[in-house]
C-alpha cells in the first residue's frame with residue numbers, strides 16, 4: 001500500500017523535510033533539511049548574503065519563504081544540482097536519527113509519496129501525476145541504509161568466525 005506523507009503533524013510526518021530533525025553537513029548544523037536545502041539555492045550566487053538568514057530562520061516555513069523569494073538569483077546550476085543536494089541532506093537526516101530511521105526501514109518496500117497539493121517536482125501534486133522526487137529519494141535512502149546494515153552484519157559475522 002502506498003504511503004502518503006506531507007505535513008509534519010500528519011502520519012509519517014517525519015518524512016517531511018520540515019520535520020524537526022537537525023543535520024550537520026560540512027561542519028554546519030542545520031535545524032531541518034528544509035533550512036539546508038533552501039540555503040543551498042544561493043551558494044555561489046550573487047544573493048549568497050541571504051544564506052545566514054535562512055540558516056537562522058526560526059522555522060522551516062520561514063526558511064522556505066526566504067528561499068522561495070522570486071526576486072533573488074539562484075545559483076546557476078541549481079536545476080541540475082538540487083536533487084543531489086536534497087538526497088545528501090535526506091540521507092544525513094536518516095543516518096543521524098535512529099528513531100525515524102526505524103520508521104523508514106519499517107515501511108518495507110512500500111512506495112512513498114510526498115502528497116503535496118502544489119508541488120509536481122518533489123511531490124505528486126493535486127492530480128497525483130507529479131514526479132515525486134522526494135518520495136523517490138526516501139526510497140533510495142531506505143535501500144542504501146538497508147544495504148549498509150546488511151553489509152555490517154555480514155562483516156561482523158565474518159569477524160566472529
Ligand SMILES: Nc1c(N[C@@H]2O[C@H](COP(=O)(O)O)[C@@H](O)[C@H]2O)[nH]c(=O)[nH]c1=O
Nearest residue numbers: 006007016017018034067068116122134
Ligand atoms: N512539506 C512541505 C513542503 N514541501 C517541501 O517544499 C520543498 C520545495 O521547495 P521549493 O523547491 O522551494 O519549492 C521541498 O523540501 C518539499 O519537500 N512545502 C510546504 O510549503 N510545506 C510543507 O509542509
